[in-house]
Amino acid sequence: MALLSIIAAQKGDDFVSDKYAVDMKNIVKKFSGVTVLDEVNLQVKQGEIHALIGENGAGKSTLMNILSGGFSHHAYEGEVYIEGRKTKMNTPKDANGEGIVMVHQELALIPELTVAENMFLGNLPIKNSGIDWKKVYTESENILKKLALEINVRTKVKYLSIGQQQLVEIAKAIMLGGRIMILDEPTAPLTGREIEVLFNILRELKNRGITIIYISHRLEEIFELTDRITVMRDGKKIVTVSTDQITQEKLVSYMIGRDMQDYYPDTETVAGNTILEIQNYYVEHPVYQGKNIVDNVNMQFKKGEIVGISGLLGAGRTELMSSVAGVYRKKGHGIVKLDGKVIEFKNARRAIQNGIGYVTEDRKGNGLIVSKSIIFNTTLASLDKIKKHRCLNQKVEAGFVKELADKLGIKTTDIRNKVSSLSGGNQQKVVLAKWILTTPKILILDEPTRGVDVGAKYEIYSIMKELAKEGVSIIMISSDLPEIIGMSDRVYIMHEGRVTGQLLKQELSEEKIMKYATGTVAQ
C-alpha cells in the first residue's frame, strides 16, 4: 500500500483512494441509443481474485472492455481509477501502460512464432542494431520458470495445447508488468488437469500481489478460487459480496431475479405424437481431442410443442441441434429417430427433404445473403416449389413471397429490396419465411430473437406459436431466460454437453433453470 501511496502522491491531483486496484465509478455506456451499462460501480481490491458474473448480455464484457482500453474514454460516461489514480485510457496500449492486461477468450498469440518470440512481440530488445535474441530467450525462460511452467520457449506456439497457450499469455502479461489481470472465461477450453495448473498459477500471482478479475459462468470454480464476487444483470451492478458469505443458490437468484415481461402470446397449443427422438447422442469437440462437446444426450420432441433448450454459452446446445440437422462440421454419434424411424441427415438437403428446418443463430453470417433481395432469400431453400414447366418462374415466386411477407408482417416497400436494407427484426422474419416455405415438420430456431427489437420479438413469438398450432414441432435454443420461460411448453437444460434437467411449463422458473445450467444440481 505504501508504494501505491507514493505513486499517488507523485501524481498529486486526482488522488482519491489507495484501497482499490480498480475503482470504476458510475460507468454508463450506450450502443446506438441502447444502454448496456447503467451507472455501474466496480471496486476491486489490491491483490484479490475478484469474480465477475452474470447472464449472457449482462454487460460484463463491455465493462471489462472499458477497463482494458477497448473503448476510448470519450465513448462512455463515468470515471476509472487505477491504483487510486484517475485515468483516461484511449487504447489497449494505454491500459497496458497502467498495468492492466486482458487475457481474451480467443487467444492472440501467433501460431507460427516461438513462445519466446510471442512473449516479446512488439517489444523485441535491440542490441548493436540487431535483435538481442539471447535476451529474448533467457528472459522468457526465466519468467516461465518463475511460474513453474514446463514449456520450451523455442517451441512454436501452434504445437502447444490451448491451456499452455493461455498460460503463455499470462506469462507474457506478467512480463509486460501487468499488475491487474482480466481473464475472460479462461477455463472454457481447458481440461481438468489444465484447470488445476491455471488455478495454482493464479493463486501464486495473487500471493505476489497481482490483482485478478475473473469472468466465469462456472459457479463451482468461482467458489473454489475467488475472494469476492460482483454480480451484474441487465447492464447494472447488482451486488458485490465476499465469496465466503454467500451460497450458490443466493448467487443464482442475484444473477436472475428480474420481472417476467408480459409479452408472450398466449396462443394455446396442444402437443401431439412424438416426432423426433434423439438417443445416446454424442458430438466430439471440434478442437480438443477426446473431449465431447455433446455428451450422451437423450431428448424427445412432439408435434405442436415448443421445446426450449436452455444453458449457458458453450453448453453444447447449438452443436447438438446443428449436428442432428446434418449441418455441423463434426458428425454426431447416436440414434436419431424421425416418426419412429432411425434416420441420419448427411447434409442440409436431406434434412430439408425430411421436413427439418434449421434457423441458425448467426443471421447475417449464414442465415441470409444480405446482398440479395427478400425474394431471393425467401425461396432459396425451396426452389423446387417455384417451378412451372420445370423452370423457375418469377411470377409464381413473387406470389409466394408476397403472401408470406404479408402474413409475417415483413415491413418493406418492395420485396425486391435487398435484405441489408431491413431492420434486424424484419431480417429475422425473412429467415423465418424462408424456412416456413420449406413446410417443415420440425423447426429448430437458434436464438430466434437475438438482435431483434421488442415489437418484432412479439411478432416472431406469434409466428412460432402459430406454427406450433399448425402441428409443427418447434425447438428453440435460447440464452434469454424470460423467453425460454415465456414460450416453452417444456425445457431441456444443458451443462457442459449433458442434459442436466428437464422442466415442464408449470415448473419453470429462472432459478431452477440456472441451477441446472450452472451444474449446481442435476436430475
Place this chain on the structure above:
Amino acid sequence: MEITNSKVKELSKNKTKEKAVEWIKGNFVIIAFICLFVYASFASPAFLTVNNIKTVLLQNSIYAICAIGMLFIVITGGIDLSVGSYICVCVCFTAGFIQDGKGIWAIVFVAILSILFGTISGVLVAYAKVAPFIATLAMTTILKGVAYMYQVGQNRRIDGTFWPIFIQGNVLGIPTPVFILIVVSAIAIFILKKTKYGRGIYAIGGNAETARLAGINVKVYLVCTYALGGFLFGLAGMILAGRLSMGTATVGEGYELDAIASVVVGGATLAGGVGSIPKTIIGAFLMGILMNIMNLMGIASYPQMILKGVIIVIAVLANRES
C-alpha cells in the same frame, strides 16, 4: 407547415437523386457503351461502316464467349486464369484432329476435353479446397504444356476443310461466330434466370455457407460451373481455329485478362454473387470498340494498353457499392 413541406420536398428530391445515381451506377456499362459508340461514329468516318462493324462483331465474339464462361465462375466468387491456355490447347487439338481426318468428331472430342479440363479445376476448387486463383494458375501451365507437346512444331493447316468453311461462313445470314455467341448468350441467360443451378451459383457467390444450409449442393454446383466455363473457353478455341484455318500453340495470350475485364466492366464483382450476361457482353464489346476506334484513329498500341487499364479502373469504381 412550410418548413415541413420544404423538408419533404427536399427529402423526395434527395430520394430521386439517389435513385438516379443508383440507376446510372447500375447501368454504367450501357451508358458508357452508348457514349463510346456515338463518339466513335463522329471520331472516325471508317467506324460506322458495315465492314468495320462486322469486323468488330467477328473479332469480339470469341472474347464475349470467354467472358460468359468467366462470368459463371466469377458469380460463384471464383476466377479462372487458364482461359488463354484453353484457347491455345483447343486450337491445337481442333486443327490436329481435323487433320487426322476425324471430321465432325474432332469438334466433339475437343468439347469433351475442355469440359474435362474444367472439371479438374472444379474438383480442385470444390473438393480439394484449392483457391481458384491457384488451381487455375496451375491449369494454365499444364494446358499450355499439353498444347506444345501435342503441337511439336508441326504445321497444322486445315484450310479448305469443313470447319474453317463453317466458321468463316454465315448462319441465317449472320457470321457464324456471332451466331454462336447469340445462341450461347440465350442459353446462358436461361440457365441463370430459370434454373435451380443458376440461382444456386448466385447464392454460393453471395454466401456459400447460407447456400449450403439452404440445401444447395455447393460442391457439385462449383464443379459444374468450372466445367461449363471450360466448355465455353474450349468453344472459343474451336472458333479461333476455324478463323485461323490452322493450329498453333502461340495463340491465346491474355484472353483471361480480357475476359475478366469484360466481366468486371459489365458490373460483376470478383467477390461473387452478382453479374449479368447482357452487361458482360456489352462489357466485352465496349472494350472491343475501344480498341477498334483507337486503331482507326491511329493511336499506337502502348497508349491503347494504358487507356484499357484506365477504363477497367473507372468501371470498377463506378460499380462499387456505396
